[in-house]
Amino acid sequence: MKFVQNLFDATRPAVTTGKLKGLYPLHNALETMFFVPNHNAHSGAHVRDAIDMKRTMVTVIFALVPALIFGLFNAGYQHHLAIGQIESGWANFWTLENAMYGALKVVPMIAVTYIAGLAIEIYFAYRNKHAVNEGFLVSGLLIPLIMPVDIPLWMVAISTAFAVLIGKEVFGGTGMNILNPALTARAFAFFAYPTYMSGDKVWAGLSNVDGVSSATALGQYATTGSTDYSAWDAFLGIIPGSIGETSTVAILIGAVYLISTGVGSWKIMFSAVLGALAMGLVFNGVADLMISPEQQSYLAVPFYYHLVFGGFAFGAVFMATDPVSAAHTERGKWIYGFLVGVFSIMIRVFNPAYPEGVMLAILLMNVMAPLIDHYVVNANIQKRLKRAQTVQA
Amino acid sequence: MYLCAEIFAVMPNVHSVRNGLDLPILGAPEAIVDGHLSASVYAVRPSDFRGLAPKLAVKEGDRVLAGDILFTDKVNPQIAIASPVSGEVARIERGEKRKILAVVLLADSQTSYRSMPAGTPANREDAIQWLLSAGAWSLIESRPYGRITHPEAQPKAVFVNGMATEPLAVAPSVALAGREEDFAKGLQVVGLLSPRTVLSISANETAPALTKASGVEIHQFKGPHPAGTTSVHINRISPLNKGEVVWTLNYQDVVVIGHLARTGNLKLERVVSLCGTGIAKPRALTAVAGAHLETFLSAEMKPGAYRVVSGSVLTGASVGTTGYLGYYASQITVLPEGQGTDFFGWVIPSFGKWSISRTLFSWLTPSKKYDLNTKQHGEDRAFVVTGLYEKVFPFDILPMPLLKSMWSMDLEKMEQLGAYEVVPEDFALCEVICPSKQELQKLAEEALDLLYTEMN
Numbered sequence: 001m002k003f004v005q006n007l008f009d010a011t012r013p014a015v016t017t018g019k020l021k022g023l024y025p026l027h028n029a030l031e032t033m034f035f036v037p038n039h040n041a042h043s044g045a046h047v048r049d050a051i052d053m054k055r056t057m058v059t060v061i062f063a064l065v066p067a068l069i070f071g072l073f074n075a076g077y078q079h080h081l082a083i084g085q086i087e088s089g090w091a092n093f094w095t096l097e098n099a100m101y102g103a104l105k106v107v108p109m110i111a112v113t114y115i116a117g118l119a120i121e122i123y124f125a126y127r128n129k130h131a132v133n134e135g136f137l138v139s140g141l142l143i144p145l146i147m148p149v150d151i152p153l154w155m156v157a158i159s160t161a162f163a164v165l166i167g168k169e170v171f172g173g174t175g176m177n178i179l180n181p182a183l184t185a186r187a188f189a190f191f192a193y194p195t196y197m198s199g200d201k202v203w204a205g206l207s208n209v210d211g212v213s214s215a216t217a218l219g220q221y222a223t224t225g226s227t228d229y230s231a232w233d234a235f236l237g238i239i240p241g242s243i244g245e246t247s248t249v250a251i252l253i254g255a256v257y258l259i260s261t262g263v264g265s266w267k268i269m270f271s272a273v274l275g276a277l278a279m280g281l282v283f284n285g286v287a288d289l290m291i292s293p294e295q296q297s298y299l300a301v302p303f304y305y306h307l308v309f310g311g312f313a314f315g316a317v318f319m320a321t322d323p324v325s326a327a328h329t330e331r332g333k334w335i336y337g338f339l340v341g342v343f344s345i346m347i348r349v350f351n352p353a354y355p356e357g358v359m360l361a362i363l364l365m366n367v368m369a370p371l372i373d374h375y376v377v378n379a380n381i382q383k384r385l386k387r388a389q390t391v392q393a
Numbered sequence: 394m395y396l397c398a399e400i401f402a403v404m405p406n407v408h409s410v411r412n413g414l415d416l417p418i419l420g421a422p423e424a425i426v427d428g429h430l431s432a433s434v435y436a437v438r439p440s441d442f443r444g445l446a447p448k449l450a451v452k453e454g455d456r457v458l459a460g461d462i463l464f465t466d467k468v469n470p471q472i473a474i475a476s477p478v479s480g481e482v483a484r485i486e487r488g489e490k491r492k493i494l495a496v497v498l499l500a501d502s503q504t505s506y507r508s509m510p511a512g513t514p515a516n517r518e519d520a521i522q523w524l525l526s527a528g529a530w531s532l533i534e535s536r537p538y539g540r541i542t543h544p545e546a547q548p549k550a551v552f553v554n555g556m557a558t559e560p561l562a563v564a565p566s567v568a569l570a571g572r573e574e575d576f577a578k579g580l581q582v583v584g585l586l587s588p589r590t591v592l593s594i595s596a597n598e599t600a601p602a603l604t605k606a607s608g609v610e611i612h613q614f615k616g617p618h619p620a621g622t623t624s625v626h627i628n629r630i631s632p633l634n635k636g637e638v639v640w641t642l643n644y645q646d647v648v649v650i651g652h653l654a655r656t657g658n659l660k661l662e663r664v665v666s667l668c669g670t671g672i673a674k675p676r677a678l679t680a681v682a683g684a685h686l687e688t689f690l691s692a693e694m695k696p697g698a699y700r701v702v703s704g705s706v707l708t709g710a711s712v713g714t715t716g717y718l719g720y721y722a723s724q725i726t727v728l729p730e731g732q733g734t735d736f737f738g739w740v741i742p743s744f745g746k747w748s749i750s751r752t753l754f755s756w757l758t759p760s761k762k763y764d765l766n767t768k769q770h771g772e773d774r775a776f777v778v779t780g781l782y783e784k785v786f787p788f789d790i791l792p793m794p795l796l797k798s799m800w801s802m803d804l805e806k807m808e809q810l811g812a813y814e815v816v817p818e819d820f821a822l823c824e825v826i827c828p829s830k831q832e833l834q835k836l837a838e839e840a841l842d843l844l845y846t847e848m849n
Contacts, residue, residue: 001736032772036738039769040731044834046706047418047728049826050746050753052771054739056778056828059752131772175775175829261751265780328779328793377794381809388634 004034025125029132057134059263063254064141064318068106070250071243075149076101078204078240082214093238102149105205106243109144109156116157117143120164124173133174135181135324136164142182142318145244146311146359147189148202155193159185179366180325183315183359190359198355203240214240218310218348218355225297227309234308245311255317264321267330268337272316273307275341280306283349298349306345315358316340325366329376336372340365407596408629410616412787414822416560417747417755417762418706420669420728423676424567430665430680430689430718433502435478436486436495437463437683440710441720442474442531443838444540444845447493455482460507460528460659463496472541474720475528477661477682479505495717498683506658513581513654520585524650527659531720532646533586536627536639538845539816548640550589550631553580555603555644556614558595558621559705561668561726563677565644566600568664568723572648573602579651583642584608593626603644618707619787624819628788633814645723663723669706670764671699671727684718686725694727700767702726707821708834731768739771746770749784749826774829785822790814792823796833799840804847812844 008031015024031037033054041048076098077086086092117136125132143160167184168177190197200215201207217227217239229239237247245251258264280303287299306312320326320340327336340361347357354360439447447464450473451457458479466472478500486495509527514520521544524530535542542548555565569576584590589610594603596615604611612630614620623641627633642650645663652660661682668675671694686701694714702709703719706726710719718725735741747755747763755761782792790811798806820833827833 005734033737033739035734035736036771038731038734039772040767041769043832044708045821045824046700046702046709046711046726046767047416047765047825048769048771048830049750049828050743050748050755050770051750051826051828052739052830053774053777053828054771055752056750058740131774133774135777173775175777263750263752263778267780323779324777326779329791330780330783333780373794377791377810380789380791380794380811383789384634384809384811387632388636391634391637 008034022126025122025130025132029122029125032131053134054137056263057137059261060138060258060318061141063257063264064138064145064244066250066253067145067244067247067314068141070237070247071145072102072106073098074102074237074246075105075205075243077238078214079149079206082204082206082212083209084212088238090238101205102243105149106144108153109147109151109243110141112153112156113143113160114140116160117164120161120169124169128173130173135168135174139163139181139185142244143185146182146186146242146314146319148197149243150202150205150207151189151193151196155189155196159189159192162188175324177324178370179363180319180322183319183363183366186359187363203242216240216310216355221298221301221309222355223294225294229309231302231305231308234305239309242311242314245314248308248313251313251317258317258321264317265323265326265333265337267333268321268326268340269316271334271337272320272341272344275338275343276306276312276316276345277303277341278338279342279345280304283345306348310348310356311358312341312344312348315344315362319358319362320365325369327369327372327376329373331379332369332372332376336365336369339368406611407613407615408620408626410614410620410625410629410787412784413617413619414749414785414826415558415617416706416765416825417760418560418728418765419762420672420675420726420764421561422563422666422668423674424564426563426567426570426664426677426679428676428678430667430678430684430686432681432684432686432689433500434483434685435476435480435498435500435681435683436685436717437474437476437498437720438495438717439464439474439493442466442541444538444842445472445474447474449485449493449496451482451496453482453484456480457482457498458507459504459661460509462528464493466541469543471525471544472530473525473528474531475659475661477720504660504681506660509653509657509659511653511655511657513578514585517585517587520582524582527653529650529653529659532642532649534641536623536633536641536816537813538841539818540845542638542640546638546640548587548638550591550639551583551587552623552626552630552639552641553583553590553592553609553644553647554621554623554626554641555592555594555598555606556621557723558618559707559724560618561666561675562705562724563664563666565594565603566598567677568645569600569602569648572651573600575648575651575655576602576644577606577651578654579647579649580606580609582650582654583647586640589631591626591630593621593623593630595621616787619785619819619822622819624815625787628790628814632789635808635813637813643721643723646721661720665718665722666724666726667693668724669699669702669727671695671697671701671729672725680718680725682718682720682722685715686712686718687715690714690725690727698730698732699727700730702728706765707825708818729764729766731766735770750828769830771828771830773831776829776831778828781826781828782823785826786819788814788819792820796820796823796831796836799836802840802843804844807840807844812841815841817841 163185200213204214343361
C-alpha cells in the first residue's frame with residue numbers, strides 16, 4: 001500500500017512536468033483507482049456522501065457478474081452441445097470444459113474492449129484536459145456481453161472505438177452522450193458486419209464448423225413462428241444468444257442488486273416490463289388478423305414469453321437504465337421505460353430483418369428521451385405560470 | 394381508528410415534508426444554554442451580507458457604540474450594517490483591489506449601546522423607519538434572492554422561521570427559554586410590516602412562546618431537514634411567483650428586534666450551538682455577532698486537525714480557528730478535517746462510512762451517527778446519476794433542470810423553473826449526496842447573482 005503510493009509519488013514528476021506529460025491522465029486514473037484522493041470539500045457543504053462515480057459504476061459491474069459467469073458457461077455449453085460433444089441437460093452445464101471454452105472466447109473480448117475504449121478515453125482526457133471518467137468501466141463490460149461469442153476481436157475493437165468516438169466523445173464525453181455507448185457499439189457491429197451478428201452460427205462458436213447450427217429462439221420465431229426452446233430454459237438461460245443476455249435469472253439477480261443499491265432505476269425496469277407485457281397482450285389479441293401462419297403463430301406466443309427470450313431482460317435492466325441516455329426526469333422515466341418495452345416487442349415481432357428489437361428500441365428511446373423530458377419540464381413550467389396567473393386574477 | 398387519527402392530524406396548517414435528510418452526524422449540543430462566548434475582538438465582514446457592496450461609515454480609530462453604523466450599501470444607502478459591540482475600530486482589513494474584507498473592532502469590556510426610543514412603533518412606516526434608524530434592518534431578508542430587503546418593497550407576507558433543522562442546531566425551545574417576552578414583543582413589530590405574518594414551527598414544538606404566539610398565522614412542519622428552512626415554508630404556504638416579494642426572519646432575529654423594542658438597545662446576541670466532534674463539550678451558549686473565536690476555541694477544542702465553521706456543516710463558512718463568528722450565525726461547528734487517501738476506497742466495503750445510497754452499509758444502521766469529516770470522497774465529475782437530488786429536495790421544483798439552466802446561465806429558463814423560490818442554501822443537501830461532487834451552492838449563488846443583476 002505504502003509501496004504503491006511511493007511508486008505513484010516517484011513517477012508523478014515525470015508525467016506532470018517531465019517528458020511523459022501525455023501520460024498524466026493515465027497516471028491520474030491509475031492513482032485514483034488505487035487511492036481515493038485526499039480531496040476535502042472546499043466550497044458549500046462541509047461533509048459529503050461516501051459514494052462517488054467510481055463506486056456507482058463498480059456497483060453496475062458487480063450487478064453484471066452473474067450474467068457474465070453464466071455467459072461463460074453457456075458459451076461453452078452451447079458450443080459443445082452443437083458439435084455433438086455433450087448431451088443437453090444441466091449435468092453437462094457447470095463443467096470446467098464449458099467454462100474454459102467460454103473464458104477463452106470472452107476474456108479476450110473483454111480485454112480488447114477495455115484496451116480499445118480506454119485508450120480513446122485516455123487520449124480525450126489528455127486532449128481536453130480532464131480526468132478519465134469512469135463511464136467506460138461499465139460500457140467496456142457491457143459491450144462483450146451483448147455480442148455473439150463468435151465475433152472476431154477486431155470487430156469488437158472497431159465497434160468499441162466507434163461507440164466511444166461517435167457515441168460519446170463527439171458529444172463531450174461521459175455524461176453528455178445521447179445514445180447508450182454499449183448499444184451504439186452493438187448497432188455498429190450489427191449493421192457493419194451483419195453476417196457475424198446474426199444467423200444460426202455465431203452464437204455457439206460454429207463459424208468454422210460445417211454442418212451444424214445453433215439458432216436463437218427469436219431467430220426461429222422470425223422464420224417459422226415457433227421455437228424449439230422452452231420458456232423455462234430461456235428463463236434459466238441455457239439457450240443460444242449473446243453472451244450475457246440468455247439467463248433471465250442471472251439478470252434478475254443483477255436487477256435486484258441494482259434496485260436495492262438504488263443505482264439502477266426501478267421505474268425504468270418496471271415500466272419497460274409493463275410496456276413489453278402490454279404490447280405482447282395486444283399482439284395476442286390481434287394474432288388472428290394476421291395473414292401468414294408464421295405471423296399468426298408468432299403473435300399468439302404467450303405475451304410473457306417475450307420477457308425471457310432474446311435480450312429484453314438484459315436491455316431493460318442494464319441498457320435502458322443508463323442514467324445519461326435515459327430520461328432524466330422521474331415522470332419521464334415511466335414513459336421512457338414503457339415505450340422501450342413496447343417498441344422492443346413491436347420491432348421484434350414485426351420486423352423479420354431484426355429478430356431482436358431491444359437494441360433498436362432503446363436507441364430510439366435514447367433519442368426520444370430529451371423530448372420526453374422537455375414535456376415533463378414544460379409541465380412544471382406551465383404549472384408555475386398558471387399559479388402566477390391565479391394570483392393575478 | 395388510527396386512520397381517523399391520521400386524517401385529523403392533517404389539518405390545513407400542518408405540513409409534512411417527506412423528502413429530505415437529517416444528516417447522521419455526531420457532536421450534537423447538549424440542550425442547555427451554558428455560558429457566553431467572550432471575546433475582546435469582533436469583526437463584521439461584508440461577505441456575510443449577500444450582494445452588499447460596502448461603503449464605510451467609520452474609519453480606523455473611530456469610537457463606536459453598539460448599534461452605530463459601520464458601513465452601508467453603495468446602491469441602497471438605507472441598508473446599513475450596525476456594530477454589534479461598542480469600542481474602537483481597530484483596523485479595516487482589505488483584500489485585492491482594496492476590497493473590504495472586515496471591519497475589526499476592539500470591544501469595550503462593558504458594551505454601551507446607542508439608545509433608541511423603546512416601545513412598539515405605531516404603524517408600518519414607523520416600524521420600517523424605526524428599524525432602519527436602529528441599524529436592525531439587516532435582520533430582515535427578502536425573497537427572491539435571499540438578500541437584505543429593500544425598505545420600499547411591498548412584501549405579500551413576512552415569514553418568521555421558528556424552526557432549526559440544520560444539523561446540530563439548538564432547538565428553538567432551548568434558545569427561547571428566558572427570552573419569551575422579547576420574542577413576543579418582536580413579533581408585534583414584525584406583524585406591522587406586511588398584511589400577513591406567518592410563524593413556522595416544528596410539529597413537535599412544546600415551547601408556548603412558539604405554539605401560543607399571538608398575532609401570527611402559525612404553521613407546523615414535520616419531517617427531515619430541510620423541513621425547517623424558510624424556503625420550504627414559503628413553498629408550502631404561499632409559493633413565490635414572479636414579481637412577488639416576501640420578507641423573512643429567523644426567530645432569534647425577532648428576539649433581537651423585541652429586545653430593541655423593549656429596551657432601546659440593539660443587542661446582536663444569539664444563542665449559538667457550539668457543536669461538532671472537535672468540541673470537548675458541545676452545548677448551547679450565548680454569543681454576540683462577529684466575535685473572534687481564537688481565544689475561546691483554544692479552550693473548547695480538542696487537539697487535532699479540525700475545520701471551524703461559522704454556521705452549520707451544510708451552509709456555514711469555514712473561518713479557521715482564528716476566524717470570527719458570522720453576523721447571522723447561530724452555530725459554530727467544529728468537525729474533523731479529512732486526512733489521507735483511501736486505499737481502494739471506492740470499492741472496498743467499509744462500514745465506517747456514511748452514504749444515503751445503499752452501495753455502502755450505512756443504510757443497515759439507519760439510527761447510527763457518524764463522526765463525519767470534510768472528505769469529499771471522490772473526484773469532481775460530470776452529472777451522470779439522475780433522480781437522486783429529488784430525494785432531498787422537497788420543493789415543487791425539478792432540481793436537475795433548474796441547476797442545468799443555472800449552469801448555462803439561461804435566465805429565462807431559471808425564472809420558469811423556479812429560481813425565485815430558492816436560495817443557494819436549498820441545494821446544500823443535493824450537494825452533500827451528489828456522487829459527481831458538484832459544487833451546487835456555488836453554482837446557484839452565481840446564477841442567482843446574475844439573475845438579480847439582470848432583473849434590477
